[in-house]
Amino acid sequence: MNMSFDYTDSIAKGVSSFLNSRSPAKPSPPPEFDFAIAHLDPDSIPLEALHEALGKALSDYGGKDLAFYPHAQGFPALREFVANKLKKSRGMDVTPDQIVLTSGSGQAIGLFTQLFCDPGDILITEEFTYSGTLTIMDRFGANIVGIPLDEQGMRPDLLEQTIVDLRGQGKSPKFIYTIPTFQNPVGTDMGPVRRQEILAVAQKHGVPIYEDDCYADLRFSGDSSPAISSYDDQGMTLYSGSFSKILAPGVRLGWLAAPPDVVSHINQLHYGLPTAQFSAWATYYYLRDHMESHIEELCHIFKGKRDTMLGAIGEAMGSRVVSSQPDGGLFLWLRMRDDVNTTTLLAKARERGVTYATGQSFSANRAENNYLRLAFGHQTHQEIREGIGVLGSVFEENGALR
Amino acid sequence: MNMSFDYTDSIAKGVSSFLNSRSPAKPSPPPEFDFAIAHLDPDSIPLEALHEALGKALSDYGGKDLAFYPHAQGFPALREFVANKLKKSRGMDVTPDQIVLTSGSGQAIGLFTQLFCDPGDILITEEFTYSGTLTIMDRFGANIVGIPLDEQGMRPDLLEQTIVDLRGQGKSPKFIYTIPTFQNPVGTDMGPVRRQEILAVAQKHGVPIYEDDCYADLRFSGDSSPAISSYDDQGMTLYSGSFSKILAPGVRLGWLAAPPDVVSHINQLHYGLPTAQFSAWATYYYLRDHMESHIEELCHIFKGKRDTMLGAIGEAMGSRVVSSQPDGGLFLWLRMRDDVNTTTLLAKARERGVTYATGQSFSANRAENNYLRLAFGHQTHQEIREGIGVLGSVFEENGALR
Numbered sequence: 001m002n003m004s005f006d007y008t009d010s011i012a013k014g015v016s017s018f019l020n021s022r023s024p025a026k027p028s029p030p031p032e033f034d035f036a037i038a039h040l041d042p043d044s045i046p047l048e049a050l051h052e053a054l055g056k057a058l059s060d061y062g063g064k065d066l067a068f069y070p071h072a073q074g075f076p077a078l079r080e081f082v083a084n085k086l087k088k089s090r091g092m093d094v095t096p097d098q099i100v101l102t103s104g105s106g107q108a109i110g111l112f113t114q115l116f117c118d119p120g121d122i123l124i125t126e127e128f129t130y131s132g133t134l135t136i137m138d139r140f141g142a143n144i145v146g147i148p149l150d151e152q153g154m155r156p157d158l159l160e161q162t163i164v165d166l167r168g169q170g171k172s173p174k175f176i177y178t179i180p181t182f183q184n185p186v187g188t189d190m191g192p193v194r195r196q197e198i199l200a201v202a203q204k205h206g207v208p209i210y211e212d213d214c215y216a217d218l219r220f221s222g223d224s225s226p227a228i229s230s231y232d233d234q235g236m237t238l239y240s241g242s243f244s245k246i247l248a249p250g251v252r253l254g255w256l257a258a259p260p261d262v263v264s265h266i267n268q269l270h271y272g273l274p275t276a277q278f279s280a281w282a283t284y285y286y287l288r289d290h291m292e293s294h295i296e297e298l299c300h301i302f303k304g305k306r307d308t309m310l311g312a313i314g315e316a317m318g319s320r321v322v323s324s325q326p327d328g329g330l331f332l333w334l335r336m337r338d339d340v341n342t343t344t345l346l347a348k349a350r351e352r353g354v355t356y357a358t359g360q361s362f363s364a365n366r367a368e369n370n371y372l373r374l375a376f377g378h379q380t381h382q383e384i385r386e387g388i389g390v391l392g393s394v395f396e397e398n399g400a401l402r
Numbered sequence: 403m404n405m406s407f408d409y410t411d412s413i414a415k416g417v418s419s420f421l422n423s424r425s426p427a428k429p430s431p432p433p434e435f436d437f438a439i440a441h442l443d444p445d446s447i448p449l450e451a452l453h454e455a456l457g458k459a460l461s462d463y464g465g466k467d468l469a470f471y472p473h474a475q476g477f478p479a480l481r482e483f484v485a486n487k488l489k490k491s492r493g494m495d496v497t498p499d500q501i502v503l504t505s506g507s508g509q510a511i512g513l514f515t516q517l518f519c520d521p522g523d524i525l526i527t528e529e530f531t532y533s534g535t536l537t538i539m540d541r542f543g544a545n546i547v548g549i550p551l552d553e554q555g556m557r558p559d560l561l562e563q564t565i566v567d568l569r570g571q572g573k574s575p576k577f578i579y580t581i582p583t584f585q586n587p588v589g590t591d592m593g594p595v596r597r598q599e600i601l602a603v604a605q606k607h608g609v610p611i612y613e614d615d616c617y618a619d620l621r622f623s624g625d626s627s628p629a630i631s632s633y634d635d636q637g638m639t640l641y642s643g644s645f646s647k648i649l650a651p652g653v654r655l656g657w658l659a660a661p662p663d664v665v666s667h668i669n670q671l672h673y674g675l676p677t678a679q680f681s682a683w684a685t686y687y688y689l690r691d692h693m694e695s696h697i698e699e700l701c702h703i704f705k706g707k708r709d710t711m712l713g714a715i716g717e718a719m720g721s722r723v724v725s726s727q728p729d730g731g732l733f734l735w736l737r738m739r740d741d742v743n744t745t746t747l748l749a750k751a752r753e754r755g756v757t758y759a760t761g762q763s764f765s766a767n768r769a770e771n772n773y774l775r776l777a778f779g780h781q782t783h784q785e786i787r788e789g790i791g792v793l794g795s796v797f798e799e800n801g802a803l804r
Binding site: 007048067103114248262265277 | 449456467608610636637653670681
């Protein structure tokens with residue numbers, strides 16, 4: 001294939017503004033110290049047990065299941081497993097028929113957004129939220145409105161005020177996207193009262209909630225609160241979770257849970273894209289036998305790395321940055337001096353082999369700012385100490401720690 | 403979750419017309435004789451070899467690769483394998499960077515359609531074409547225009563006339579979707595000259611071709627022609643293929659190949675959805691060592707079943723139906739008497755435990771008609787003989803064979 005034909009004018013108008021808004025990924029050498037992305041610890045992946053799990057699955061289901069197109073909602077045994085898990089650990093009452101397996105929770109976010117969002121529609125998120133969600137919302141032309149957080153996450157009073165103000169302008173938000181547990185990137189965790197307050201606002205004003213709960217299993221300390229969805233008696237919550245965090249990102253497996261009529265619409269949108277059987281098998285057969293002990297081990301590993309990173313930040317940056325102290329999840333959220341721009345600083349850090357995620361990438365209004373996110377799950381303790389040391393020097397040399 | 407909230411008004415306008423246009427799937431007992439869907443022969447799935455392949459992959463790549471998010475375009479070794487395969491068997495010159503692994507070729511169709519099609523845009527297909535493609539095009543609001551086929555597939559003269567006529571009305575088609583090899587459902591196979599004629603029309607009028615080549619490996623007889631894309635020196639062809647047909651539908655793995663700037667746009671649309679590693683691993687390690695012999699075995703199996711089905715049709719329906727005699731693929735295409743309606747006949751067949759795919763489901767204009775498609779890959783020889791016998795009786799009893 002030669003490449004002389006120019007496709008520019010062929011691109012759908014619906015996607016061209018999205019494509020133009022995103023800078024092309026620049027190929028760059030892999031960083032020595034990668035604190036940007038939530039990779040897991042390679043040593044935590046149970047390779048032999050996964051191979052054994054796949055052997056059981058192939059023997060139980062292989063011939064029959066591989067010859068057919070998988071169930072549109074994904075491997076039934078894994079959906080039943082998820083329904084039981086949600087009942088036990090999140091207080092939710094959903095049937096396996098309300099679960100759809102997805103390619104990571106990213107696909108769940110994409111499907112819900114595609115289902116509800118026309119270009120120009122308003123979607124509500126926390127003021128800082130998962131950058132992948134913002135990218136997807138951009139792609140469907142959403143107008144994103146961010147709600148400030150306090151130490152428990154999204155503020156219900158400001159959520160209500162925003163909905164009232166928007167309605168006053170004749171605009172109605174399509175849904176409220178929130179990460180109540182170990183909010184990404186801020187790390188906050190809503191208590192039971194806050195969860196019910198957020199739900200009450202949603203129910204009062206008739207705006208559904210999309211609850212992204214993909215970090216709920218990674219708790220190191222503090223009491224677990226039931227999912228917002230567990231309090232919902234009006235069918236106003238959409239929910240997603242992920243196996244990327246408790247097994248491996250490489251399995252690309254998550255799920256969504258929703259009221260039956262929403263699931264029926266999702267199945268039509270999702271047509272032809274059931275999740276790969278191998279991943280579903282490996283995940284089901286492994287987690288069926290090992291979930292509790294594996295999550296316990298992961299939390300032990302991540303808690304240790306969180307503490308190492310907090311210690312290293314204290315040593316390298318002293319009191320001139322303020323870090324979150326999350327009870328779980330995979331990230332620290334750092335606030336620097338008000339006039340520091342973490343977007344421009346990133347180029348300096350990269351030159352020295354260190355990456356982080358800028359506060360800008362999580363900002364609902366995409367403004368440059370003085371925050372940054374550090375992922376602590378992937379690097380070794382030694383790499384965390386060294387990398388944070390290098391980052392401290394970069395900040396020091398660029399006047400960011402004065 | 404209760405279900406009292408009504409989401410009807412929340413659904414995006416862009417998808418609501420699509421959702422309303424599709425009747426909800428009716429749950430029904432599985433048919434005794436399923437000739438509707440291209441399931442494979444369960445006995446053809448190499449379970450032990452796949453397990454062995456996964457063991458090698460986990461040992462070579464497991465720890466490192468599963469801890470990270472996979473490459474956005476999918477497992478690099480498999481993309482290189484695909485590029486080599488396309489060079490060798492389809493005459494195409496593409497680099498691994500031009501390949502994106504997808505969740506079956508259905509996702510490739512969805513991505514290309516999403517990239518190029520705004521609601522109301524015109525897309526060209528064969529007069530009868532893959533029903534999944536029609537569903538996806540509907541979902542993105544396409545205006546589908548079908549081109550009649552002759553014994554070699556899409557007619558280039560009518561293709562050109564249609565483009566000229568559309569342009570005369572101020573309308574320009576976004577792309578031409580064609581299945582040149584063992585066309586689904588009609589079974590035609592374009593020779594080299596026809597392929598070049600179709601390409602010449604596309605190049606002359608500046609309309610890209612989307613070549614869906616997912617049956618190319620399943621050839622029982624006749625000479626293989628290079629892909630249309632192999633003749634393209636202007637970067638005007640988009641291409642997709644699938645492992646569903648030569649390994650197993652359950653792997654949900656296909657690929658697209660496109661000019662670099664299109665791949666770059668696809669990567670942005672496709673963000674967060676790389677194909678599951680397990681499927682890619684199993685496929686790569688298995689096919690690397692066994693592709694030729696496995697395809698040879700599959701073709702042997704399918705050719706035998708095709709012949710059994712042709713024989714059974716002759717016995718049960720005589721000369722009152724005309725069947726395609728395809729050199730490959732997985733389907734027979736049957737033409738019945740002009741006034742027979744295969745859509746209404748299907749209900750009668752289902753009552754007797756037999757299903758087929760109606761001609762209507764493949765029709766670009768969705769009109770009811772006198773054609774039907776029978777898949778011969780999945781059922782045993784005995785089941786094919788029995789099921790076609792039952793179908794013949796149903797047709798006979800309903801006056802369709804007079």
